[in-house]
Amino acid sequence: MSQQLISPELLKKSDKILFVAHLALGDFTYMQNCFRAFKRAYPHIRMHLWVDEVRRTSDASKWPHLKKYSLYDWVGATGLFDRIYDQTYSPQLYQQSIVQAQAEQYPIVVSFAVLARHLYAELVRKISPKGFVVAQKKRVRLLDIRKYLAYRKLDAFIPAYKSSELQGEHISALYASWFEQLFGITTTPEERFPFVEIPPQWQQRAREDLAAQGVPAGAQLAFLNAFSKSEERSWPLERMLELAQRMQQLPAWRDGWFVLNVVPERLEQARALLAKSDVRNILLFSAEENFFQLPALLALCQLIISVETAVMHLANAVHVPVIALMRQTSPEWVPIDAANSKIVSVKSRKGWITEIGVEEVLAHVRAIGMVAA
Template sequence: MAIGDFTYMQMCFRALKRAHPHLAIHLWVDERRRTDDPAQWPHLKNYSLYDWLRASPCIDQLYDQNYSPALHAQSIAEAQREDYPLVVSLTHMACHRYARLAREISPRGFIVGLTKQKYRFFELSKRLSIRKFDATIPLYESQQRDVPHVSDIYAQWFASAFGVAIAPAERYPAIDIPERWMDYARGQFAAWGLASGAPVVFINAYSKGEERCWPLERVFALIRALRDHPQWRDAGFVVNVVPEALQHARALYASEAPPATHLFSAEDNFFQLPAILSLCSLIVTVETAVMHLANAVRVPVIALMRQNNPEWVPIDRQNSSIITVGRFGDWVTQIGLPEVMEKILSRPLC
């Protein structure tokens, strides 16, 4: 599960908890980057999603120690001691692998999981693994025609697995930001000199996949170009950086950053990010969790997207503008500065 997944799936967990308040929800978050390399553990251990999950009133227990093989084995043993009567796998990648994991966690329980609609003739081991599920839910295909929005897909999964109907209005993401982190964001804006009422643009060029990233050099070029326009001359700019890229970003910032530009990274807690987003006037981001959090905090967003996953477009079409690459398979780097400038300048100044 990633932050983008939980942005929508949390609404399903809320509906499930409302329908069955007696139900205890224990959530297993698997770390697909699991490694024996101790140097990677601090980053994996502090994945910011865990802050949000721990604060959720819907989640009664969280299995988040899966970033090393030894801890993964310990988590499985801990889960086995619970003797779960029901396990539901909502993992849409490598479904067969999680069928085996679900059965290992609950050897005697009833397990349900997602599965591809068709397996090829030579994928016998995968078909056998899928048989470990007692019941299955068909997996959507990203490239199918008229694919529904991811919020609708998740609602359908919960309807199939738990019999919980989630109305379209209830699928819209929301986030409860603790006041502590709103105080932090207001203090950070004041320290940056952004508390004067001038518009503030939040720009994010980072995504987990290289194919969805935008060059940081282009971000600074975008800011310089915007500052040449009178209506944006007094604007402030917050440039988001993932913690692992801070060293490179700071070096580039020192040589290329325009005035009134500030680097930001949610190094301490997940809620730093939505708190800062909520105070901005406009968010410009590549295809990643930030564009969904923008909808959750009700700030207009311009999203730079590939064509590969149309189900992940922002849900709030009224307050979202999308710039899509020209061809299927193209990387987000194919989106040029003029396209983004045109989209920003066509929007009314907040």
């Protein structure tokens, strides 16, 4: 391994560090272990985290939803970070956050942002004019002066990556390699396995919510998630309902219950579809109150079926078998627990999840050979 990007001498004398990232739940599922490894290696350094909201908007009607981003519940509960900048969802709050961060005079600022990398190179230098700043760097085209100047402001950089260059490497290994390059921290594959510490009150709440909706204690549960933030990674809700109905025809799932995950803005549509369907024992779910509602419920299930989003990674974190519906564009994001994960991939290189049929998923359900609890 070549010399680490941030010198041991600088790390030894620094009292704090700011990490900048446009984190999604899936990112943090794997980066959490990296941050914990940093905490163990450098216990004298206080970690601060800037969660940049890529959906930042001047539309005030969208602010309440962005303010309640469930990632903040999880990040805050870990106890890893002494300060979290989570008010970046409006242009005004973004600027206020920059001023607050500048006042900290960070000796080290590191950006893990993989979108619009040059803008984050500018941001980290703006936050820390005199500190040691690192960001992702992408190849600059000829005459792209702004990007060239942005990257020149960095003291060190992490090379940008392409999925096609990873040669089967998992995203957790890539994140681990960043921390090794930066800080000389090495982690084993076992240490990269995701986990989530669910507070006892949310575990109890999940059991109570199921009981209140008529689910018998010990009933076999399947969690179904058709939604992703992007249309190309989402599955029609109608197909998920058809899948549940077909599963009820299997001996193992004849008396099973199904939890249908629905994003808040699609609840009315889901209720209307459910009212017209013949599916028995099905509940609608949305973690509107707190992030931990989701993993607490997932942990009570015997099977999780999800499109390519945080739910399929959290399935591994709570050690529940998962059937993942995936595109071929980001193979580094497959579930890490191969033994407890089945992948249903689209056939074409850039195909959408909608190419996957109900029968393909049902075949994997049969293959798992679930035995009713």
